[in-house]
Amino acid sequence: MSDYDAIKDKFGAYCSFNEPAANFTTYRTGGAAWALVRPGSRDELGSLWRWCLEKKRPFCVLGKGSNVLVSDKGFDGVTALTERLAGIEISGGYTVKAGAGVLWDNLVRFCAEKGLGGVEKTSGIPGTVGGAVRMNAGAYGQEIFDRLVSFEAMDSERRIFTLKKHQIAHGYRNVRGLESLIVLSATFEFYPLGSTELLAERARVLVKRAEKQPLDYPSAGSVFKRPVGDYASRLIDVCGLKGLKIGGAQVSSKHAGFIINSGGATSADIYRLIRKVQSEVKARTGFELELEQIMLGDFT
Numbered sequence: 001m002s003d004y005d006a007i008k009d010k011f012g013a014y015c016s017f018n019e020p021a022a023n024f025t026t027y028r029t030g031g032a033a034w035a036l037v038r039p040g041s042r043d044e045l046g047s048l049w050r051w052c053l054e055k056k057r058p059f060c061v062l063g064k065g066s067n068v069l070v071s072d073k074g075f076d077g078v079t080a081l082t083e084r085l086a087g088i089e090i091s092g093g094y095t096v097k098a099g100a101g102v103l104w105d106n107l108v109r110f111c112a113e114k115g116l117g118g119v120e121k122t123s124g125i126p127g128t129v130g131g132a133v134r135m136n137a138g139a140y141g142q143e144i145f146d147r148l149v150s151f152e153a154m155d156s157e158r159r160i161f162t163l164k165k166h167q168i169a170h171g172y173r174n175v176r177g178l179e180s181l182i183v184l185s186a187t188f189e190f191y192p193l194g195s196t197e198l199l200a201e202r203a204r205v206l207v208k209r210a211e212k213q214p215l216d217y218p219s220a221g222s223v224f225k226r227p228v229g230d231y232a233s234r235l236i237d238v239c240g241l242k243g244l245k246i247g248g249a250q251v252s253s254k255h256a257g258f259i260i261n262s263g264g265a266t267s268a269d270i271y272r273l274i275r276k277v278q279s280e281v282k283a284r285t286g287f288e289l290e291l292e293q294i295m296l297g298d299f300t
């Protein structure tokens with residue numbers, strides 16, 4: 001049986017071939033994935049991963065693709081999306097377990113409605129629970145690891161284990177050791193707060209995001225991490241780079257920390273603009289802007 005038939009047989013309507021990354025990333029750019037698969041269970045995900053290792057096909061797991069830039073050359077392997085690993089369970093009052101594929105913002109809304117505080121300021125982050133744990137995503141002073149207790153992970157041998165927060169080195173937008181693991185679910189401990197108050201705070205955050213961020217264009221959020229002692233967006237702004245364009249990629253004039261696909265951008269346009277911003281900021285301010293976003297594939 002060909003590799004194509006093997007995947008098609010197993011995943012049927014839940015797989016597609018030569019799917020452009022524009023269809024599964026928020027930048028809406030990038031070349032095709034040989035196969036794009038939506039496994040329906042951790043067993044399916046695990047056996048897909050094993051199959052790729054046996055067949056020597058590259059394998060990658062993604063949530064909503066909201067923090068990645070995929071090369072225009074695409075990915076000659078299997079990309080697994082976690083969207084079907086969903087489900088939110090509440091237990092013991094303030095403890096909540098969520099599947100890797102749950103949309104982070106759905107979890108935040110759920111918590112606000114149940115009167116569970118601790119993540120309301122992260123409203124509107126457009127990724128999944130798995131992606132949020134992998135990135136230690138955060139906003140307005142709250143980050144995912146603040147309320148995280150533990151998460152279930154799977155390794156390439158299909159072993160599933162639970163890692164407690166203190167077993168994983170983590171910091172600002174940085175979690176070590178997850179590159180070779182798949183997050184399957186995460187458990188959080190929240191604190192009680194009035195749901196009216198939480199929903200109001202959530203609404204305030206969503207308004208603030210819409211006011212400050214270029215949400216009407218495709219992007220992958222902030223391109224760079226916050227450097228110690230300053231803000232990436234401020235540095236980019238003082239260097240006069242707001243609005244700078246390469247091809248269809250543009251430094252947002254609404255929020256200089258974002259690069260937007262202003263129409264017809266390629267990943268190469270975005271990549272060249274990122275490098276240009278880094279070198280200009282370094283030359284003019286001395287700050288080295290470190291990437292927050294993850295580059296997938298070959299950009300040479």
Ligand SMILES: Cc1cc2nc3c(=O)[nH]c(=O)nc-3n(C[C@H](O)[C@H](O)[C@H](O)COP(=O)(O)OP(=O)(O)OC[C@H]3O[C@@H](n4cnc5c(N)ncnc54)[C@H](O)[C@@H]3O)c2cc1C
Binds near residue numbers: 026137220
């Ligand atoms: C408009 C906009 C606003 C944003 N605002 C914020 C913000 O305020 N704060 C912030 O922190 N981020 C922000 N982001 C970036 C992004 O949404 C977050 O980093 C998010 O957590 C990424 O989740 P994802 O599911 O999309 O991950 P993806 O982009 O799909 O993947 C990111 C990385 O995580 C890995 N990954 C994904 N799922 C798993 C899994 N289950 N197990 C192991 N690894 C996995 C991928 O392999 C990849 O390396 C923003 C993005 C956009 C487009």
